Structures are given as structure tokens and as C-alpha cells.
Amino acid sequence: MKSLLEGRAGRFLVGLAPYAWLAVFFLVPFLIVLKISLSEPQMGIPPYMPLVDWAEGAFKGTLAGYRTLLGDDLYLFAYLGSLRLAAMATLGCLALGYPAAYAIARAPRHRRHALLMLVALPFWTSFLIRVYAWIGILKTEGLLNMALMGLGIISEPLQILETDIAVTIGMVYSYLPFMILPLYATLEKMDLSLLEAAADLGCRPFRAFLSVTLPLSMPGIIAGCMLVFIPAVGEFVIPDLLGGPDTLVIGKVLWAEFFDNRDWPTASAVAVAMLVLLVVPIMAFQHFEAKRAEREG
Amino acid sequence: MQAAVKREAIAPWNDPRAVPLIRFEGVSKRFGDFTAVEHVDLAIHKGEFFSLLGASGCGKTTLLRMLAGFETPTAGRILIDGQDVTAVPPYERPVNMMFQSYALFPHMSVADNIAFGLKQDGLPKDMIKGKVAAALDLVQMGRFAGRKPHQLSGGQRQRVALARCLAKEPKVLLLDEPLAALDKKLREATQLELVNIQDRVGITFVMVTHDQGEAMTMSSRIGVMNAGRIEQVGSPVDIYEYPGTRFVADFIGAANMFEGTAKGGAGAVACPELDHDLSVQGAPPVEAGAAVTVMVRPEKVRIGRDRPEPGLNWAEGVVSDIAYLGDVSIFHVRLASGRKVQALRTNLHHGDDSLLTWDEPVFLGWHPADSLVLTR
Structure with a gap:
């Protein structure tokens, strides 16, 4: 064991482990989905034809699934709907998460740990249950409407559930920790003497925030936005539970193609297209990170 | 002036x-x-x-x-x-x-x-x-x-x-x-x-x-x-x-300090550990019997084999350490009381080290005007 894990070979093996994990559980499933997306649909099990007919030795692939995507506006609108909801959720997370991360990073050192624990605490219950609980809060005779009517702020209950607002609220709630944690990491690292220097040079606190704190926390903002935006685009559970029949998102379309229409090739094409769509912002992020690392030597 | x-x-x-x-x-x-x-x-x-x-x-x-x-x-x-x-x-x-x-x-x-x-x-x-x-x-x-x-x-x-x-x-x-x-x-x-x-x-x-x-x-x-x-x-x-x-005497530079008792009058201090009095020229009057410290900087202390001329403050001891710093040497001299006193000498000439060496009995001397009486 000693000889295996020590020296360069050992380091290589340890470094290999995450790549092996990604290859088995990400790359291989993706290739399977890619393969299905190029197959002909059929009624049966599995619900698609083999890609290569070994008996005839012929390639039976088709781009029909992708053509369906381009031919029907539904898919385009679903993508746009997903992007729009994800963008709203990201902005919401940023608006709530930045002040929270800032407050935690500037709290007395002995209290920060407890505050971070509170941020992570929701993960201790099931995601599904937490989203489900929002139905109870947001529905017509739910907690929120009752409270608002009780306070005399509204007289008629608001229709929040089954709207994009409910979906956004659910996403902001669910993804907030992913925004707070990277923001906290960058804000906590910041040298506070920079703010003193800014004040010393005649800069008022709010301007110092805009011209020093905000630019220096940009890496955290970008990381947090990526961590929220990317999973939010593909989100299925939250739009399904909190959204209405008009809530058109790619996750729901995927579900419908796979399980209602049993059109696996089209469903797979939707999945592949979504991945390609998301790879672009990820690459942009990587590029930014690499440039920043280079810049800061 | x-x-x-x-x-x-x-x-x-x-x-x-x-x-x-x-x-x-x-x-x-x-x-x-x-x-x-x-x-x-x-x-x-x-x-x-x-x-x-x-x-x-x-x-x-x-x-x-x-x-x-x-x-x-x-x-x-x-x-x-x-x-x-x-x-x-x-x-x-x-x-x-x-x-x-x-x-x-x-x-x-x-x-x-x-x-x-x-x-x-x-x-x-x-x-x-x-x-x-x-x-x-x-x-x-x-x-x-x-x-x-x-x-x-x-x-x-x-x-x-x-x-x-x-x-x-x-x-x-x-x-x-x-x-x-x-x-x-x-x-x-x-x-x-x-x-x-x-x-x-x-x-x-x-x-x-x-x-x-x-x-x-x-x-x-x-x-x-x-x-x-x-x-x-x-x-x-x-x-x-x-x-x-x-505190200041000790914090800034090096200082030799002798505890003593003011005898009243013009800067005479009884110093039990030296068995004789020290005189400090230009010291402000201190009430007789007050506990005082006589302070002298190492570079103002002359070190040699001969007893200093009358009128100078003096002490007698053995060289215990020599710190050669290139430009100067610092001699640490142990007195009979056990106190170590530093004397600093500028190394003016090449090969001047024939003079004093370890364990050699030496005399220390300093001018009354070059020391101070500290009361705090």
C-alpha cells in the first residue's frame, strides 16, 4: 500500500480518482443520452432503435430529435423560460445573499461559525419537503395570504402559487446557500485595512463599498451566480410543485417527453441541447477564473 | 553657545x-x-x-x-x-x-x-x-x-x-x-x-x-x-x-545601572555593591537617603588594565565576554558583586586584539559628567 500511494505514481492515482468518478458518472451517462438522441423512436422497450444495425452493418442514426427541437417553438420558449427564471433566481439570491455573506464575514470571529451553520442548516431536511412546504405558505389560503389579510394589508388573497413568482421564490430559497458560501469566502479574505485606507483617503463608507469591496468580491459574485444559475436552468422539481400549467421550463418539457410522450430520442435531444447551452457560461466562467489567476500571479 | x-x-x-x-x-x-x-x-x-x-x-x-x-x-x-x-x-x-x-x-x-x-x-x-x-x-x-x-x-x-x-x-x-x-x-x-x-x-x-x-x-x-x-x-x-x-535608559541603547542611595549634596551616591561612592556631575539635587540609580552608557566607560585616574568613577572586574562587532567590540565585565557591566571600544586599528582577553582582571572608569542619576 505504501509503495502505491507514495511518490509520483501515488499522486497520479489520487489525482485520477475524481476524473474516474466524472468519467463513470458524468461522461458515460452523457454519451448514452447523446446516443439515444440520435436514435429512431419506437414503441417498445427500450423505446428507441439501436444506433447501429449489426446484422446489416449500417448506421441508423437520425437528427430527427434535433429537428423537432428547431421545428417547434415550444422548446425555444421553454429554454427562454428557464433562462429567465434562472436569471431572476440568481438576481434574487445575489440581492439577499450579498448582505448576508457580508454580515457573516464582518461578524465577530467566534460567531461566524454558528452563522455559517445556520446557512447550511436547511440541507438537513429533504429538499422535496422544503419545497413542498412553500405550497402551504404561498397558496391562496396559505400562511402568507392569511398573515397579509390579518394585518389588513390586502383584502383579497393574492394568487402567488402557480405563478413564476412562486417558482422564483422557491429557487431563491433553495439556492441561497450556494450564493452565500462563495461570497462569504471572498469577503472574509478581504484585507480590512483597504477599507481603512479608503476612509483615510477621504472616501465615505458607501463609496468605499462600491469602489473597493464590490470589485474585490467580484470572483465570489461570479462563482455564486454560476452555482445558482446553472442548476436553476435545469430545475424540474420547483417549477413542477410551485409553478402553474403556464410555467414553461426545460425541466418540465424533459419530463413530459420522457414520461408522458415516451419519446426518448427527442427528450435526449432536449437534454443535450440544454447541456450545450449551459457549457457556454461555464466556459466563460473558467476563462474568467484563469485570467484572474494569471493576473494575480 | x-x-x-x-x-x-x-x-x-x-x-x-x-x-x-x-x-x-x-x-x-x-x-x-x-x-x-x-x-x-x-x-x-x-x-x-x-x-x-x-x-x-x-x-x-x-x-x-x-x-x-x-x-x-x-x-x-x-x-x-x-x-x-x-x-x-x-x-x-x-x-x-x-x-x-x-x-x-x-x-x-x-x-x-x-x-x-x-x-x-x-x-x-x-x-x-x-x-x-x-x-x-x-x-x-x-x-x-x-x-x-x-x-x-x-x-x-x-x-x-x-x-x-x-x-x-x-x-x-x-x-x-x-x-x-x-x-x-x-x-x-x-x-x-x-x-x-x-x-x-x-x-x-x-x-x-x-x-x-x-x-x-x-x-x-x-x-x-x-x-x-x-x-x-x-x-x-x-x-x-x-x-x-x-525604563527609557534601559529601552534606548544599552545602559549600565548601579543601584545606590543619594547622600545629598552634589550628586554623590553611596553604592553598596561597589563598596565606594559614585559621583555624578550636573545631577539635580536628590533628597538624602532616596534610592537612586546611577546610569552610564557603555561607550562612555573606559576599560583598561590600569586603575583609572583619581576623580573618575571606577569599578573592578573580570572580562567575561567579548562581542566583536567589527567596528566596535563590547566587553562584558563581571564585577565582584556579580553584576555585569558593558564597556564599548571602537576598533581603531588593525590587529588591536592583543589588548584584552577573556578572564583578564580589568578596571572600568567613567567621568562623573558622563553618568546620570535616575530617581524613577
Whole structure:
């Protein structure tokens, strides 16, 4: 064991482990989905034809699934709907998460740990249950409407559930920790003497925030936005539970193609297209990170 | 006498009519139950290079930070140019601080760092440009205007930090251990350069340092701090030659101290550990019977095989250690009482080491005018 894990070979093996994990559980499933997306649909099990007919030795692939995507506006609108909801959720997370991360990073050192624990605490219950609980809060005779009517702020209950607002609220709630944690990491690292220097040079606190704190926390903002935006685009559970029949998102379309229409090739094409769509912002992020690392030597 | 008159002219602190630029009046600062600064009264004059000198934790940095506005005094008040600034926030004070870490904005170029403070003042663009260029010229960093701080060496960053403060033309420039991060050679060169820059810009400098050599080299006056209090304020010569307390005598340079009892009259001190009296010329009268300390600096102690001439103070002992430092040698001489006394000799000639060696019995002698009586 000693000889295996020590020296360069050992380091290589340890470094290999995450790549092996990604290859088995990400790359291989993706290739399977890619393969299905190029197959002909059929009624049966599995619900698609083999890609290569070994008996005839012929390639039976088709781009029909992708053509369906381009031919029907539904898919385009679903993508746009997903992007729009994800963008709203990201902005919401940023608006709530930045002040929270800032407050935690500037709290007395002995209290920060407890505050971070509170941020992570929701993960201790099931995601599904937490989203489900929002139905109870947001529905017509739910907690929120009752409270608002009780306070005399509204007289008629608001229709929040089954709207994009409910979906956004659910996403902001669910993804907030992913925004707070990277923001906290960058804000906590910041040298506070920079703010003193800014004040010393005649800069008022709010301007110092805009011209020093905000630019220096940009890496955290970008990381947090990526961590929220990317999973939010593909989100299925939250739009399904909190959204209405008009809530058109790619996750729901995927579900419908796979399980209602049993059109696996089209469903797979939707999945592949979504991945390609998301790879672009990820690459942009990587590029930014690499440039920043280079810049800061 | 001529020299004395000349010194008077550049020493406004000796002029009772001079109005100081900075005043601390009974300033204290407590953090919880820890007292960082305790009842400090201090006046600093325009054009001075004033140093706060002390060991870490003595309160010197807290005092500086109160002057900058980053800490509020628990008691007392601070005046700058006649204005009570005790409650004035840092961004409205006519002072600028050079931070120990330099605190350069990492996301801004050198020029933008320097322009930052000027932009806060709302100066027109071309004026800012001119001032940035002038500040960069002053510290000879014009070529580096476009660089980011991480592309500079420690010494270059220090210059940029200085330029950033000076560009604002503050009434007072505060320096928090400005040279601590530099290596020894660069530090020594920078000491003199800082003094020259101060001469040229005429801004009052207040520096915090734990390095007494730095304070002695650069300052017009030094405030020696101990446990939150100012022990003594004086010119480097005053502080070194005429320390007011045992702490200052011990903290600044090396000091030989003999405990004794004042005999009353003109500086005669009974010294039981030497079995004879010591005399101190020019000492202020001390009540007979008071416990006093006679202090003499190592370089004022002559060491030799022969008994010193009458009229000098003397002691007798054995060489226990010799520290050869190149330019000088320090002899540690153990007296019969067990006390070790240091004597410093300049190595004037090549191969002078034939003189004294380890375990050799020697005499020490010093002139009564070269020692001091300390009562505190």
C-alpha cells in the first residue's frame, strides 16, 4: 500500500480518482443520452432503435430529435423560460445573499461559525419537503395570504402559487446557500485595512463599498451566480410543485417527453441541447477564473 | 553657545509661544478592561518628524490610529490645527496614513491608487493627473504608473503608498512601521530618503516604530511609550544622553545601572555593591537617603588594565565576554558583586586584539559628567 500511494505514481492515482468518478458518472451517462438522441423512436422497450444495425452493418442514426427541437417553438420558449427564471433566481439570491455573506464575514470571529451553520442548516431536511412546504405558505389560503389579510394589508388573497413568482421564490430559497458560501469566502479574505485606507483617503463608507469591496468580491459574485444559475436552468422539481400549467421550463418539457410522450430520442435531444447551452457560461466562467489567476500571479 | 542658539531655532517645542499642530489632551483608550493608552498629553509641532517608540503592545499604534480616526478615545480629546477632531470620522480629517501593510488597492494600477484620494476630493481630471505625476516623481516611481501592486517589489509598494498619502497634501502624515517590511539595506537607505522627502514637502510626519535606530535616525523628537503611557518626549540626543526614567535608559541603547542611595549634596551616591561612592556631575539635587540609580552608557566607560585616574568613577572586574562587532567590540565585565557591566571600544586599528582577553582582571572608569542619576 505504501509503495502505491507514495511518490509520483501515488499522486497520479489520487489525482485520477475524481476524473474516474466524472468519467463513470458524468461522461458515460452523457454519451448514452447523446446516443439515444440520435436514435429512431419506437414503441417498445427500450423505446428507441439501436444506433447501429449489426446484422446489416449500417448506421441508423437520425437528427430527427434535433429537428423537432428547431421545428417547434415550444422548446425555444421553454429554454427562454428557464433562462429567465434562472436569471431572476440568481438576481434574487445575489440581492439577499450579498448582505448576508457580508454580515457573516464582518461578524465577530467566534460567531461566524454558528452563522455559517445556520446557512447550511436547511440541507438537513429533504429538499422535496422544503419545497413542498412553500405550497402551504404561498397558496391562496396559505400562511402568507392569511398573515397579509390579518394585518389588513390586502383584502383579497393574492394568487402567488402557480405563478413564476412562486417558482422564483422557491429557487431563491433553495439556492441561497450556494450564493452565500462563495461570497462569504471572498469577503472574509478581504484585507480590512483597504477599507481603512479608503476612509483615510477621504472616501465615505458607501463609496468605499462600491469602489473597493464590490470589485474585490467580484470572483465570489461570479462563482455564486454560476452555482445558482446553472442548476436553476435545469430545475424540474420547483417549477413542477410551485409553478402553474403556464410555467414553461426545460425541466418540465424533459419530463413530459420522457414520461408522458415516451419519446426518448427527442427528450435526449432536449437534454443535450440544454447541456450545450449551459457549457457556454461555464466556459466563460473558467476563462474568467484563469485570467484572474494569471493576473494575480 | 552658538550651537545651543541654533538648536533653539529649529525646536519650536522649546518656545512657549509656539502653537502646536497636534494636541493630545488627556487621551485614554480602553478595549474592554484592557487599557491601551492611558492619559496621554502630547503636543506635536508643524514640520516635525515625530516618532512614537515602544515595544509591541505599548499603545503606540492605538495612539496613531486615534489620530487617524480609526479609533475613538475613551476619554480626552485630540486637536489638529486648533480643531477638535475627536469625533471627526477618518474621511474628514486632514491627515493621511501610510499603513504597515501599505494597503494598496490590488485591483487598481499604481496611478489609480494615487488618484483615488484626489478623486474623493472632487478635483478636476487634469489636476488629478498632474498631482499623480508629481507624487510619482517625488518617489521616483513614474515608470511604474501602469503597474498593478502585485507587480511591484516591497520597496516599490512602499513608495507608492507614500506617494498616495503625499498626493493629498495632508497636514499630517502618519506612518505605521513604514519600513518594517523592507530588508535591512533598503531600510537604511529609505530612512534617509524619507527624511529628505519630508524636508522637501514640509508636511508634519508622525511615525510609529519599534526600531530605536530608525527613530533616532529620522526623528526631530521621539516619544518613548511604555504600557500605554508616554515615558519621555525629547530629541534623539535627549532621549539617549538624558533618559528621564530607568525604563527609557534601559529601552534606548544599552545602559549600565548601579543601584545606590543619594547622600545629598552634589550628586554623590553611596553604592553598596561597589563598596565606594559614585559621583555624578550636573545631577539635580536628590533628597538624602532616596534610592537612586546611577546610569552610564557603555561607550562612555573606559576599560583598561590600569586603575583609572583619581576623580573618575571606577569599578573592578573580570572580562567575561567579548562581542566583536567589527567596528566596535563590547566587553562584558563581571564585577565582584556579580553584576555585569558593558564597556564599548571602537576598533581603531588593525590587529588591536592583543589588548584584552577573556578572564583578564580589568578596571572600568567613567567621568562623573558622563553618568546620570535616575530617581524613577
